[in-house]
Amino acid sequence: MISKKEDRVSLSEVYQSVDTTKNLVGWRKWFAFFGPAYLVSVGYMDPGNWATDIAGGSKFGYQLIWVLLMSNLMALVLQSLSARLGVVRQMDLAQANRITYPRSINFVFYLLAEVAIAATDLAEIIGMAIGIQLLTGLPLVWGVLLTVADTFLFLLLQKRGIRKMEAFIICLIAIIGFSFLTEMFIVQPNLAEVAVGFIPSIQNEEALYIAIGIIGATVMPHNLYLHSALVQTRKIPRDEKGIKRVLKFNFIDSAIALNLAFFVNAFILILAATVFFKSGRTDVAEISQAHELLAPMLGTNLAPTLFAIALIAAGQSSTITGTLAGQIVMEGYLQLRLTPWVRRLITRLIAVIPAVAVILINGEKNIDDLLIFSQVVLSLQLGFAIIPLIHFTSDKKSMGVFAIKPFVIILASLITAVLVYLNIRMVYEQASRFFMTSSSSLAKSGIIVAGLIYISLLVVAVFHPLIKKKKLVDH
Numbered sequence: 001m002i003s004k005k006e007d008r009v010s011l012s013e014v015y016q017s018v019d020t021t022k023n024l025v026g027w028r029k030w031f032a033f034f035g036p037a038y039l040v041s042v043g044y045m046d047p048g049n050w051a052t053d054i055a056g057g058s059k060f061g062y063q064l065i066w067v068l069l070m071s072n073l074m075a076l077v078l079q080s081l082s083a084r085l086g087v088v089r090q091m092d093l094a095q096a097n098r099i100t101y102p103r104s105i106n107f108v109f110y111l112l113a114e115v116a117i118a119a120t121d122l123a124e125i126i127g128m129a130i131g132i133q134l135l136t137g138l139p140l141v142w143g144v145l146l147t148v149a150d151t152f153l154f155l156l157l158q159k160r161g162i163r164k165m166e167a168f169i170i171c172l173i174a175i176i177g178f179s180f181l182t183e184m185f186i187v188q189p190n191l192a193e194v195a196v197g198f199i200p201s202i203q204n205e206e207a208l209y210i211a212i213g214i215i216g217a218t219v220m221p222h223n224l225y226l227h228s229a230l231v232q233t234r235k236i237p238r239d240e241k242g243i244k245r246v247l248k249f250n251f252i253d254s255a256i257a258l259n260l261a262f263f264v265n266a267f268i269l270i271l272a273a274t275v276f277f278k279s280g281r282t283d284v285a286e287i288s289q290a291h292e293l294l295a296p297m298l299g300t301n302l303a304p305t306l307f308a309i310a311l312i313a314a315g316q317s318s319t320i321t322g323t324l325a326g327q328i329v330m331e332g333y334l335q336l337r338l339t340p341w342v343r344r345l346i347t348r349l350i351a352v353i354p355a356v357a358v359i360l361i362n363g364e365k366n367i368d369d370l371l372i373f374s375q376v377v378l379s380l381q382l383g384f385a386i387i388p389l390i391h392f393t394s395d396k397k398s399m400g401v402f403a404i405k406p407f408v409i410i411l412a413s414l415i416t417a418v419l420v421y422l423n424i425r426m427v428y429e430q431a432s433r434f435f436m437t438s439s440s441s442l443a444k445s446g447i448i449v450a451g452l453i454y455i456s457l458l459v460v461a462v463f464h465p466l467i468k469k470k471k472l473v474d475h
Helices: 027-031 036-044 047-060 065-089 093-098 103-136 140-159 162-187 191-196 205-216 221-233 240-275 287-298 302-334 340-362 364-380 383-394 396-402 406-437 441-474
Strands: none
Touching (some): 027 240, 036 065, 036 221, 036 240, 047 103, 047 240, 047 287, 065 093, 065 205, 065 221, 065 396, 093 383, 103 140, 103 302, 103 340, 103 364, 103 383, 140 162, 140 302, 162 240, 162 302, 221 302, 221 383, 240 287
């Protein structure tokens, strides 16, 4: 039986389970807040990002590192807004949407959020399966099926509390970081050449397309839902001074965690640039292809082994946080709670079924296409998370003195406009290619209708809170 109080809080099993109101001093005070941002950061280094990093490094060397840095700064702004919403209003993004938008619109937003989470999970299981195959030689379809077993790992971690889950995720991040740091010592990139990559430049249209892919794959909607709920696992003082301190600690935590994610992505791009671009192999764009070429080109089996281990760790860590996001979305939008293992199994099967189907029908060679498709689907949901988030954190009536300042509103709006534009452009280009090669008028009509619905929902997301606020003021 679920109490009414539990219905109103995010992740009720761990809500305010970490007490930060005790008289902690020095590093212990900061350490109490250390954790939520790391669960979020794994989404920025998941297998879905690897393909764009590898393609960018192998085709253009170090020239697109500045894109990684820019997208990381964008992510920091948006994740800090998500944390602010959770700390100040004590509700997650899904709950805030539920009380702001009409029921019909909320249901559509819920479905889109679930699609985004399924697309995220699809990328994770494909990445894990590729990693398992590269490490053990197991057929890809068996690797995909094995990922169902991590349902039980998630349940075990959840029962042991949020701090144990955070510790486990941080260990996986450490494995990823150590693996790629070791790779850097093996390949020994020219640091002066790497530094030039931080100077903004775009060589041609292909470089622009890959840059769009890097930015589009960086900020993911489920992370904004997730962060707004995870910060509520801390019990904090509710006075103005206490909240200000909490917001400061959360920002520091986010900055460190997301910078670690930036270094992981930069290491992947640098690895591809040093090994492939410099040797003339600018055709390397797939994860398995990169792994296959590392040993003969570097003369050591350690590099591909570390590459596979890091891939498995990235997939495993990301899939755990994806499940948490699914729980937050379902409870927030629908006020519906399922037993954790049921929720986990549903999320996993939704992702496993298309992956297995593609492998059985088309074979393993097209699995990277499915990975790219998952990122395209994911990118389309982004606006429906960011736009409401800016509305909620800028609302002085509900946020009080903690409402974001005009400069932050302008910055976040600009970031949103860039991300939504780039995602729409990426999908438009994909659709244009389909229109040129397909003769199905039904499919083309379906794409046009879907596009019109998408634009209409974006308009509703932008203007409905403003109209609602005006009506309240008038009355």
